[in-house]
Amino acid sequence: RxxxxxxxxxxxxxxxxxxxxxxxxxxxxxxxxxxxxxxxxxxxxxxxxxxxxxxxxxxxxxxxxxxxxxxxxxxxxxxxxxxxxxxxxxxxxxxxGGADFDGQIARHLKSILGANGAAIKKFSADAQNKIVQSAEKIRIHLSNSRAADLLLPLAGDDWLSMDSASDVIVSTGNESPDQASSTYVSCQITRREMERLCKDxxxxxxxxxxxxxxxxxxxxxxxxxxxxxxxxxxxxxxxxxxxxxxxx
Structure with a gap:
């Protein structure tokens, strides 16, 4: 009606x-x-x-x-x-707004990727955007959890192949990706660390x-x-x- x-x-x-x-x-x-x-x-x-x-x-x-x-x-x-x-x-x-917090988390993710050999500057715009989308999912996750265990692809193509931006968060609901196609870096971000990143x-x-x-x-x-x-x-x-x- x-x-x-x-x-x-x-x-x-x-x-x-x-x-x-x-x-x-x-x-x-x-x-x-x-x-x-x-x-x-x-x-x-x-x-x-x-x-x-x-x-x-x-x-x-x-x-x-x-x-x-x-x-x-x-x-x-x-x-x-x-x-x-x-x-x-x-x-x-x-x-x-929330996008500003996501931006800080995304920059942190890129610094981790860069420190582990990822060629961030060569990532496509879509891959870069997927990192920002994943940052949003991480922020939401940390609203209800003290920490997020992450598995980040080092290749831009593997960011694009993810079904969901939340796939970077390792949990019982997400299966670990097949690492045969590329290399991944395992890391953790805590709520306290996010608060430090987004202090301003x-x-x-x-x-x-x-x-x-x-x-x-x-x-x-x-x-x-x-x-x-x-x-x-x-x-x-x-x-x-x-x-x-x-x-x-």
């Missing part, structure tokens, strides 16, 4: 023109009634449903919504209470968090203690974080 009504999530920083363009795009595909919901509000709504105590007490609560996309990042502070949420401040970085990116993420904490009055200007910011990010994981915006 065709969809005639929809709630569409949009970034918190969208201006009126961008919001109107989103509505027009939805109407162009036959959706007659469109309601826009800012993504941090959708995330807060989903979190409130999952944690029934949030926003249902006598006092309003401050909720931090942290949205790291592939190429952009924004963080918003919301007041939640009585089943209603309101964004009070937003900050972010339109040039920082993590620091860049914390700056907007501190900004909204100050704007919301939850942190004093000039306070150098990272405790509040770290505590804000040290929250219990949403078990379906990739679906939280849509769920909201």
């Amino acid at each position: 065709p969809v005639k009504r929809a709630v569409v999530g949009v970034p918190a920083y969208f201006n009126d023109a961008q919001r109107e363009a989103t509505i027009a795009a939805a109407q162009n595909v036959g959706i007659q009634k469109v309601k826009l919901l800012r993504e941090p509000e959708a995330a807060a709504l989903a979190y409130g449903i999952g944690k029934e105590q949030v926003g249902l007490g006598d006092e309003d609560e401050l909720v931090l919504a942290f949205d790291l996309g592939g190429g952009t990042f924004d963080v918003s502070m919301l007041v939640v209470g009585g089943g209603v949420s309101e964004i009070i401040c937003t900050a972010g970085n339109a040039k920082l 990116e993590f620091q860049a993420l914390l700056r907007p968090v501190r900004e909204v904490a100050i704007m919301a009055g939850a942190l004093l200007p000039g306070d150098t203690s990272p405790t509040l910011v770290e505590a804000a990010l040290d929250m219990e994981e949403w078990d379906k974080e990739d679906e939280s915006l849509a769920f909201g």
Whole structure:
């Protein structure tokens, strides 16, 4: 049955023109009634449903919504209470996202390959891209594991022949590749090592968090203690974080 009504999530920083363009795009595909919901509000709504105590007490609560996309990042502070949420401040970085973390991991993989005799500069663009795709899979793996054991092809053609970019991760679900066709290098990358590689990116993420904490009055200007910011990010994981915006 065709969809005639929809709630569409949009970034918190969208201006009126961008919001109107989103509505027009939805109407162009036959959706007659469109309601826009800012993504941090959708995330807060989903979190409130999952944690029934949030926003249902006598006092309003401050909720931090942290949205790291592939190429952009924004963080918003919301007041939640009585089943209603309101964004009070937003900050972010339109040039920082998961791809930047993947790039750092990919550079690390290339340095390992180069140190083991791989002619990285002769790899085709598709092979180079496969390394970046594998870096993304490694980043995702390290979100739930302390380390990733890797088996990296030293030849560009063997990167292209992989069925999946995640094949470089050695696990019970992945069979070791047939090494008769080429040479592979075995290595390991830990979550701590990834954090070191992406130190600048993590620091860049914390700056907007501190900004909204100050704007919301939850942190004093000039306070150098990272405790509040770290505590804000040290929250219990949403078990379906990739679906939280849509769920909201």
